[in-house]
Amino acid sequence: MLSNVEDLRNHLQASIIFLNQFKHLTDAYIIEYFTDSHWEKLPGSWRSFLDDLEPPDLAEQLLGEGIKNGRQTSVCPLSLLCFKRCSRLFALQRPALHCSNNATGQNKLLKHIYRKHVSPKKQHEISILAKVIEKTFLESNCSHVIDAGSGQGHLSRLLTLGYDLPVIALEREETFLEEARKFDVEAMNHVKKVCEKEGELRHPPMQVPTHVHCSLPPDEGAKHFIQKLSDATRKKVGGNSADNPHFMLTGLHACGDLSATMVRLFKESSSIKSLVSVSCCYMKLTTDSINNDACDVTRASQIYYPMSDYVGSIANHQLPYKARELSCHAIEDYRQRLKENGPHLKMHCYRAVLEVLLTRQHPDLIRVGARTVKKAYNLPFTEYVKRAFQRLNLPPCDVTMLCSSNIEEMLNDWRHLVTYFTLSLLLAPVIESIILMDRLLYLKENGFRSEISSIFEPLLSPRCFVIIATKES
Template sequence: MAAAARPTPHLQQHLEQSPEQRRAADIIRLLTLYRPLLDAFVIDFFTDGLWAQLPPAWQPALASATPVQLAGLLGGCGGPGAAWPLSLLAFAAATRALAFPRGCPGGSPRPPCQSSRLHPLLRRHVKPKKQHEIQRLGKLLQRLSQATGCERVVDIGAGQGHLSRFLAFGLGLSVTAVESDGRLVGLAERFDQELLGELGKTRGLGHKRPPLRPLTPRAPQHVAGRLDPAAPWEEFLLPPNPPGPGPAAQNPLGGPGGSEDGGQPCRGRRGLGGLLLHEAVDRPTAPRLPLGYPLSTSVAALPGHQLSYRAREAACHALEEYEGRLRGGSPHLRAHCYRAVLESLIRAADPAKRHLGLQPGRKAHALSFPQYAHLGLPLAGLDPAGVPLDSGAVGAMLEQQHKVVAFCTLGQLLAPAVETLILLDRLLYLREQGFHCALVPLFNPRFSPRNLVLVAARTPLATVLAGLDKDIEEWDSSKDEGLGEAESPRGEQSPHSPEHRPK
């Protein structure tokens, strides 16, 4: 009987890896193959001849593709009349297979509306999209609290405190809300005071529908401060003052508040996530590692794991939103071509000026290109009168808008894989520190593109995540389509009122 062949060292190492490690390695191999595409800036489309750098077999198909066909390529559902090269189909299939599942949108395709399952006082000042997010995240945090016995929450980058208010008033948790922008801290405290003042006036409000959990008069504690990477762990976990309203506590985090001094006022800012993970797991004597990517030794050991700034920026793109713009033929799509043409004109006038970060206006797509250029060129220190805006060369570039959009679509295909790699790196880092971890597609990606939540605890997460989908389904704002203005809290417009109808 012949002996079974032993696996090669490379295969043996692959078999010993966890599924997350194998996925991270596969993503890195894919990104290595298409690194020029991943690292390219769309504004360099004309200056660097990006179209010519695409595989020759892809160029004719992409050049003749309609926006709807590009949307089909992006969404993996084909497109009417599209005949893609097999290598392009394989590329698109690989990006989708390696990206972490983002969940099925489900429910109504319309944006979330006012939620009757969220107390009216907690809906005040909160847009429906945010209601959708704080309900679902709050429900997950409530489950974590029950499973771990921990009732104290620190909300970093709390902004106006909408999530903190829901956790404190709505779920009865002890919450410390940390925000570097003192103006937002003051606004959050004002909203807390408004809610406390209304608690005695709103008994019975909202009980036309299923009974709501009564609110507790337990306001979050607000701290105007920022995270200091050099501060020891003990300073970050100072005990909060007794719950209740009052002025913002003195910053215990290593410096005065305010966005001018390097604070992170938003929970979603790049770099903040890595810092929070370090604060969660590092001992005071542990060596400080880079705060961004990679964090885990697993990913850092993989050849070719490096990600450029452009690649990391791509991870922030909203694939679902871009697919919707393609299907709807949105005029926003021309903004990519406008900016690429403007970059070409700037570089022709002054080669030293490159990637200046110009923002000619949020509604630039609604302008003609000469109007757009008259706004953008002065921002680059150039006089529009000295730049030929109506030349044949400019017209030829503007006629290639469809190619620019196709090139952007390829970048969008890679974005979820990059995001998955970064999230896997953070999950593996926490697992290396002894945490139980999971990545949960908590929000509807159609409304909240950054919908993957990294959950970590010292105890197993099976009981926390079991039945979570069914649990939060009861809170799904897509079921609250009939909430009219009369049932909305004072000072808040219903999405069905004239002010919210499509113009």
């Protein structure tokens, strides 16, 4: 992992230069594959080499280490090999560090009470992240853990009852808080029964979820935010014994701006001594759609990418919505889907051909959010179109359009579409890495000890990176 500021800057600059060469992949909407002739935008040598590869071949040739089944019939172009190599070079490493549970299995490292109501994926995440939080909490001499965007309180509950850490859970959705309180009571009753049975009755700290709107920009709302945390802390411990609390701020897959807000709050508030942040939903980040103006401080405080001064100074650099949405795809999971070569892969093509029909019959509809037709890959295309038009409240599709010969040709071209999407997916880890390393550089530019680590198994939890930052005591 890059730790030196200058090395980080150089790596980010090279990553952005590389990414800029493939905007036709990162910024392209797969539903416009036919309407915008995406396949034709690829180099001719790439198209020739990829032309007849089946999905399992793509899994190995593009997302794996290379073809192992002997079906390679031509030499891979050097430019494509370089593309694949650079996409890995400029991405944070995503090793499978842990043995995952299967899709329906339970994490046996957690006691039953911490598995109840919790999906296997979430069990995997909280069991690992809790250990990281405890270590950072103790090393940074904090008094309370603040779990931002705590949801139903699964992480907070484990930290409080399993690790004896004083936790305040912050969640903006009251329905989640109600569920968390209900699960807390259930868990506390269970713990008391176990302790009584073992003759070791103890009273672990009680979780006090507090409703706080967590999307305030630091320079406008940090003081107000910290005051709410301090009030919640005093309420938790009683009296004035927590007049000067020291917080550790954490969040498991804090969505969009929330994870970036946490980074800013850590920087702005002297009361927050450490940060443990796992991000997700980069497409929801507030960005500058034109270009950053470093002189406009108010405007810059409302932007959550880029955050570092260095990336903000790179002229004309942007990560549009589509590129950020691409960064959230699960590349390991898609590799498995390619290997299985199931009929669901054709769904990309169904939606892209639907876009052709929509633009022909309803040219005013651009990138319309067509609601998913359940298990559409099991339907004839005509039935899929019928249901899609119904869900969009549109009159039936023109039959002559459905029967035209080029519709059948497009449907038969689904392998090329899958290949194109797989190529774009190679850049997803690069985009995520740029976003996270920009935050890391922001922390380092401000003099904080900080690092990024991969802590979850990517196949089970694709957003597997954690940013850890601490302040000098």
